[in-house]
Amino acid sequence: MASVFGLVLPFFGLIALGFVTARVTRQPLEALGWMNTFIIYVALPALFFNLLAKTPVEELTQWRFIVGTTLSTFAVFALMFVIGIFRTRGRVDESTVMGLAGAYGNIGYMGPGLALLAFGEAAVVPVALVFCFDNTLHFVIAPLMMALADDSPDRPPAWKLALDVAGRILLHPFILATIVGITAAIAGFRPPAAAQTLLDYLAGAAAPCALFAMGVTLALRPLRRIPAETAFIVPIKLIVHPVIAYVLVSYIGDFPPVWVYSAMLLAALPSATNVFVIAQQYGVWVERASAMVLLTTVGSVATVTLLLYLMTNSILPPDLF
Template sequence: MLEIIGLIAPFFGLIAVGGIAGRAKKLPVSELGWLNVFVVYIALPALFFSLLSETPVEKLTQWSFIATNVGMTFTVAAVTFGLGMLFSRGKVADSTIQGLAGAYGNIGYMGPGLALLVFGPEAAVPVALIFCFENIMHFTLAPAMMALAGRDTESPARLALTVVRQVVTHPFIVAVFLGVAAAVTGWEPPAPLARLIDYLAQAAAPCALFAMGVTLANRRTRGVPGALGYIVPMKLLGHPFIMLAGLTFFGPFDPVWVGTAVLLAALPTASNVFVMAQQFETWVDQASASILVTTLLSIVTVTLLLYGIESAGLLQ
């Protein structure tokens, strides 16, 4: 257990440093603009490209793994949505954000750094595939459900076009496609460009975690919503358990891929859930509380999960 704590302490420590800096210097989230641009549009895309461009093509077409992973995450979203509908007495918009809070993990900022730290380079491909296809699902599901709830006045055709545009222009997904294209064609960047990409990739995790800490320090909650009584256990415990069960039943898959998928499923609610709540003007404060509470509790739950992974002999 001490080995596990020593492994992830620097990881969560970076989040804590960001939180302390945000509080001490009273940094508003708005002042993180350029750092977020660097992380989202430059550093993390460079990391995804770097990892995927050197991957054998046959590893990029594990469709059964992709389908199972996305299917299990969708199952978690559907169950949480159903609980939301039950306890909110049929409020589709609120229940949609609750479904996202229970199923949409922080696989962008936290996922790559933690998975590579735990499993090494072998985790690169499953991380990228999970990120790409789960985000496509979430970006599609949220506006479709909001349209059903009457929160989106766009026509179905215009809504579909908006969803496609969000997916194909997301910098992470663009980087994934470019990395796959480089792997398929065998293209290698010139040495100076390759070094630049490596420098940017190495900066991705520290900058992302620091920015996440500052953002968490600025979270304000107006009480703890009752829905967290089922969202928190679903996100931190139910999601990884359902993911493990699904991958075991529909497998076998590479143990490192299974471990990576379960680890990413155990991550706390993504900040994008708050962004979507703001976009659709529903369940905004509660979404913020979900992110804060799941992130704080994930320090314990992720540590225990990693202890289980170590006991299974998967830790690098």
């Protein structure tokens, strides 16, 4: 257990440092803008490129793994969406944000750093595949469901919605970096030594900066009240999602233990800060979305620690079947 605490305490410690620093220095949330720009557009893309460019091509075409992980995420979204429909008496927009809070994990900021610390570079490909296809799913679901909920006469036409969704997917920095990394792996391209050193510097900064920024964000969006939906969303996100991912990935294919464990770990991560961003963008469920990010993050300290203990001590079999 000491080894697991040694793994997760520095990780969650960075989030706590960001939280405490924000509370002490009292900087406005806008001051975080350039840090987020560096993380999203520079550091994390460099990390994804660095890892994927060295990956054997045959490992990048595991479609059964992609189907298992993406289907598990969609199943969790659908479950929480249906619960939301009953609780809101048919509000599609609010139910969509609830569904995203239950299914959209913090796989960008927390996923790569924690998986690599826990499982080493063997986790690179499964993490990248989950990241790309889960994000694609969310980029499609959010605008599509909000368009269905929009009954105003000036809502955008279907073709414009389709272009917007395609743009969000193809132009996202993480996905662009993944495409470039996979292309480099296929072509056998290696950057010159100076460029590789720069990429290494940037990749090394990705996880610490992302986690610190996450702590700052949580501190500057205070929890005013605990929403009633917490009773559904927190256990669905932190417990039900990884269980479904475990069952589906085990059932669909025969994958290396690191792949199964990586799928579970990413599924067990707390709600992404992007859930709040989406809620704010559409003006729906904003305060409660912020609360869900905070509450699932706090809860994940216990659940992720326990999950890592079960996986790293071979208590949890790598293949359920």
